Amino acid sequence: MSAGRRPWPPAAVAGLAVRAALRSRLAPVSAFLTVAVAFACAFLLSGDGSPAGSLRAALSWSVGFAVLVLSLCAVFLGSDFAGHLRRGRLVQVCAAPLRREALLAAWWAGTVLALGLLVAVAFVAVALAAGLRYALGEADARAALAQVLVARGRARAPAPDPERLRALAEAELARREAAGRLPEGLSREEAFEAIERVFRTRRRSVPRRARISWRFAGVRPQAGARWLGLRFRYQAQAVDRSWLGERPTVQGGFLFAAPGSERRFSVPGRWAAGEVHEVRVPVEVLAGGDRLEVTYVNLERRPVVVRFPEAGPEVLFPAGGFVANVLRAALALWGRLLFLAAVGLAAAAVFDRRLAVGVALWALLVASGSEFLRESLRPGVFGTVDPLLRPLLASVVALLPDLARDDLASLLAAGERVEPLGVVRSLGFDGLVRGGVVLAAGAVAFARRELGATRA
Numbered sequence: 001m002s003a004g005r006r007p008w009p010p011a012a013v014a015g016l017a018v019r020a021a022l023r024s025r026l027a028p029v030s031a032f033l034t035v036a037v038a039f040a041c042a043f044l045l046s047g048d049g050s051p052a053g054s055l056r057a058a059l060s061w062s063v064g065f066a067v068l069v070l071s072l073c074a075v076f077l078g079s080d081f082a083g084h085l086r087r088g089r090l091v092q093v094c095a096a097p098l099r100r101e102a103l104l105a106a107w108w109a110g111t112v113l114a115l116g117l118l119v120a121v122a123f124v125a126v127a128l129a130a131g132l133r134y135a136l137g138e139a140d141a142r143a144a145l146a147q148v149l150v151a152r153g154r155a156r157a158p159a160p161d162p163e164r165l166r167a168l169a170e171a172e173l174a175r176r177e178a179a180g181r182l183p184e185g186l187s188r189e190e191a192f193e194a195i196e197r198v199f200r201t202r203r204r205s206v207p208r209r210a211r212i213s214w215r216f217a218g219v220r221p222q223a224g225a226r227w228l229g230l231r232f233r234y235q236a237q238a239v240d241r242s243w244l245g246e247r248p249t250v251q252g253g254f255l256f257a258a259p260g261s262e263r264r265f266s267v268p269g270r271w272a273a274g275e276v277h278e279v280r281v282p283v284e285v286l287a288g289g290d291r292l293e294v295t296y297v298n299l300e301r302r303p304v305v306v307r308f309p310e311a312g313p314e315v316l317f318p319a320g321g322f323v324a325n326v327l328r329a330a331l332a333l334w335g336r337l338l339f340l341a342a343v344g345l346a347a348a349a350v351f352d353r354r355l356a357v358g359v360a361l362w363a364l365l366v367a368s369g370s371e372f373l374r375e376s377l378r379p380g381v382f383g384t385v386d387p388l389l390r391p392l393l394a395s396v397v398a399l400l401p402d403l404a405r406d407d408l409a410s411l412l413a414a415g416e417r418v419e420p421l422g423v424v425r426s427l428g429f430d431g432l433v434r435g436g437v438v439l440a441a442g443a444v445a446f447a448r449r450e451l452g453a454t455r456a
Contacts, residue, residue, distance in 0.1 A: 034062075041065075254267045
């Protein structure tokens, strides 16, 4: 009998990484916690007291918990490479003909495979717990629960043309300059910004008996869908504030029609200001197309101005099932974990384990708040060292992925679709491209490192 072939060295290293990850205490504890929390939330949380509210709360908490635990798991499993080096388990492998760059890439592949298994366990538990909650629910509550266990697409109206708003503001500023009516104490730039804010506010404000319209494109409900939803929120402002109270309500109405169609659907109502509302219209309003025009009319008898947010309302439409949405959320999270594991592994190839964990945790914190940091890095924020420090921090924020870009817990809890494009961006660009760049940088340093040496 001939001897079996020796395994391909990178595959052997990847298998070693998988076994090392699954044999650690972290992996089974993380799997147990995510499964236990998923089922506990499904049957213990009450949310707003309604069946749908309790299921939304369960999905939000269980998915949010899984994202947190698995992100930390990626940090520690990636950084544990330094511990294996320190304990001498990889010295013989490093001395083998396998290049160290290939060793690091193979260990990353094994680590992310183990993380993929943990992600699968967590999200299968989330789906099973939600399905069990639906199956054991009362018959009259299942219709409400079914509204949560869906995947709805979103369509938003296009943003206003900034160049047109700037042109209007410039024209108004020129008129005021010619008439000598510029506010005292303001520079020309400050006056222009104030006028531009006024124009932005006016375009989303609806006085009494006035109306405002939005046009939506890409409204493509799945076959068999019966309803579209419009989710909106607004603020109310009156000249006489005495009647408004803490939670004012305003009488109004929405008109729905496809562009060029004579068939219209109207939804009148009185809605509270400052709260999120949703109204439904039959899918026949699209008239077979994918475009929709929505008009709001302020029908309040008293003098009140309704002001919508800058983004306006959004149209929601059925676009898939719950299980497929959970799968997309799991893949999106896995892509983020690819990057975090790469950061931990690259740091572990250079530093000792504690410092590698610190570097990976720092990357996790900065990437989770990158949007806030990006908005905070305004000119002059660092005073005299601003020309040196701000570009440096801005480049770091730009290199890291925005881990808070798509809130997976909120999307699943609201029954909204995790966009396939977001999954591709998370897996392809954030995970493979960004993670690969970080890993390559770590591999360059690891190739020049002496065996057994650690640097802090």
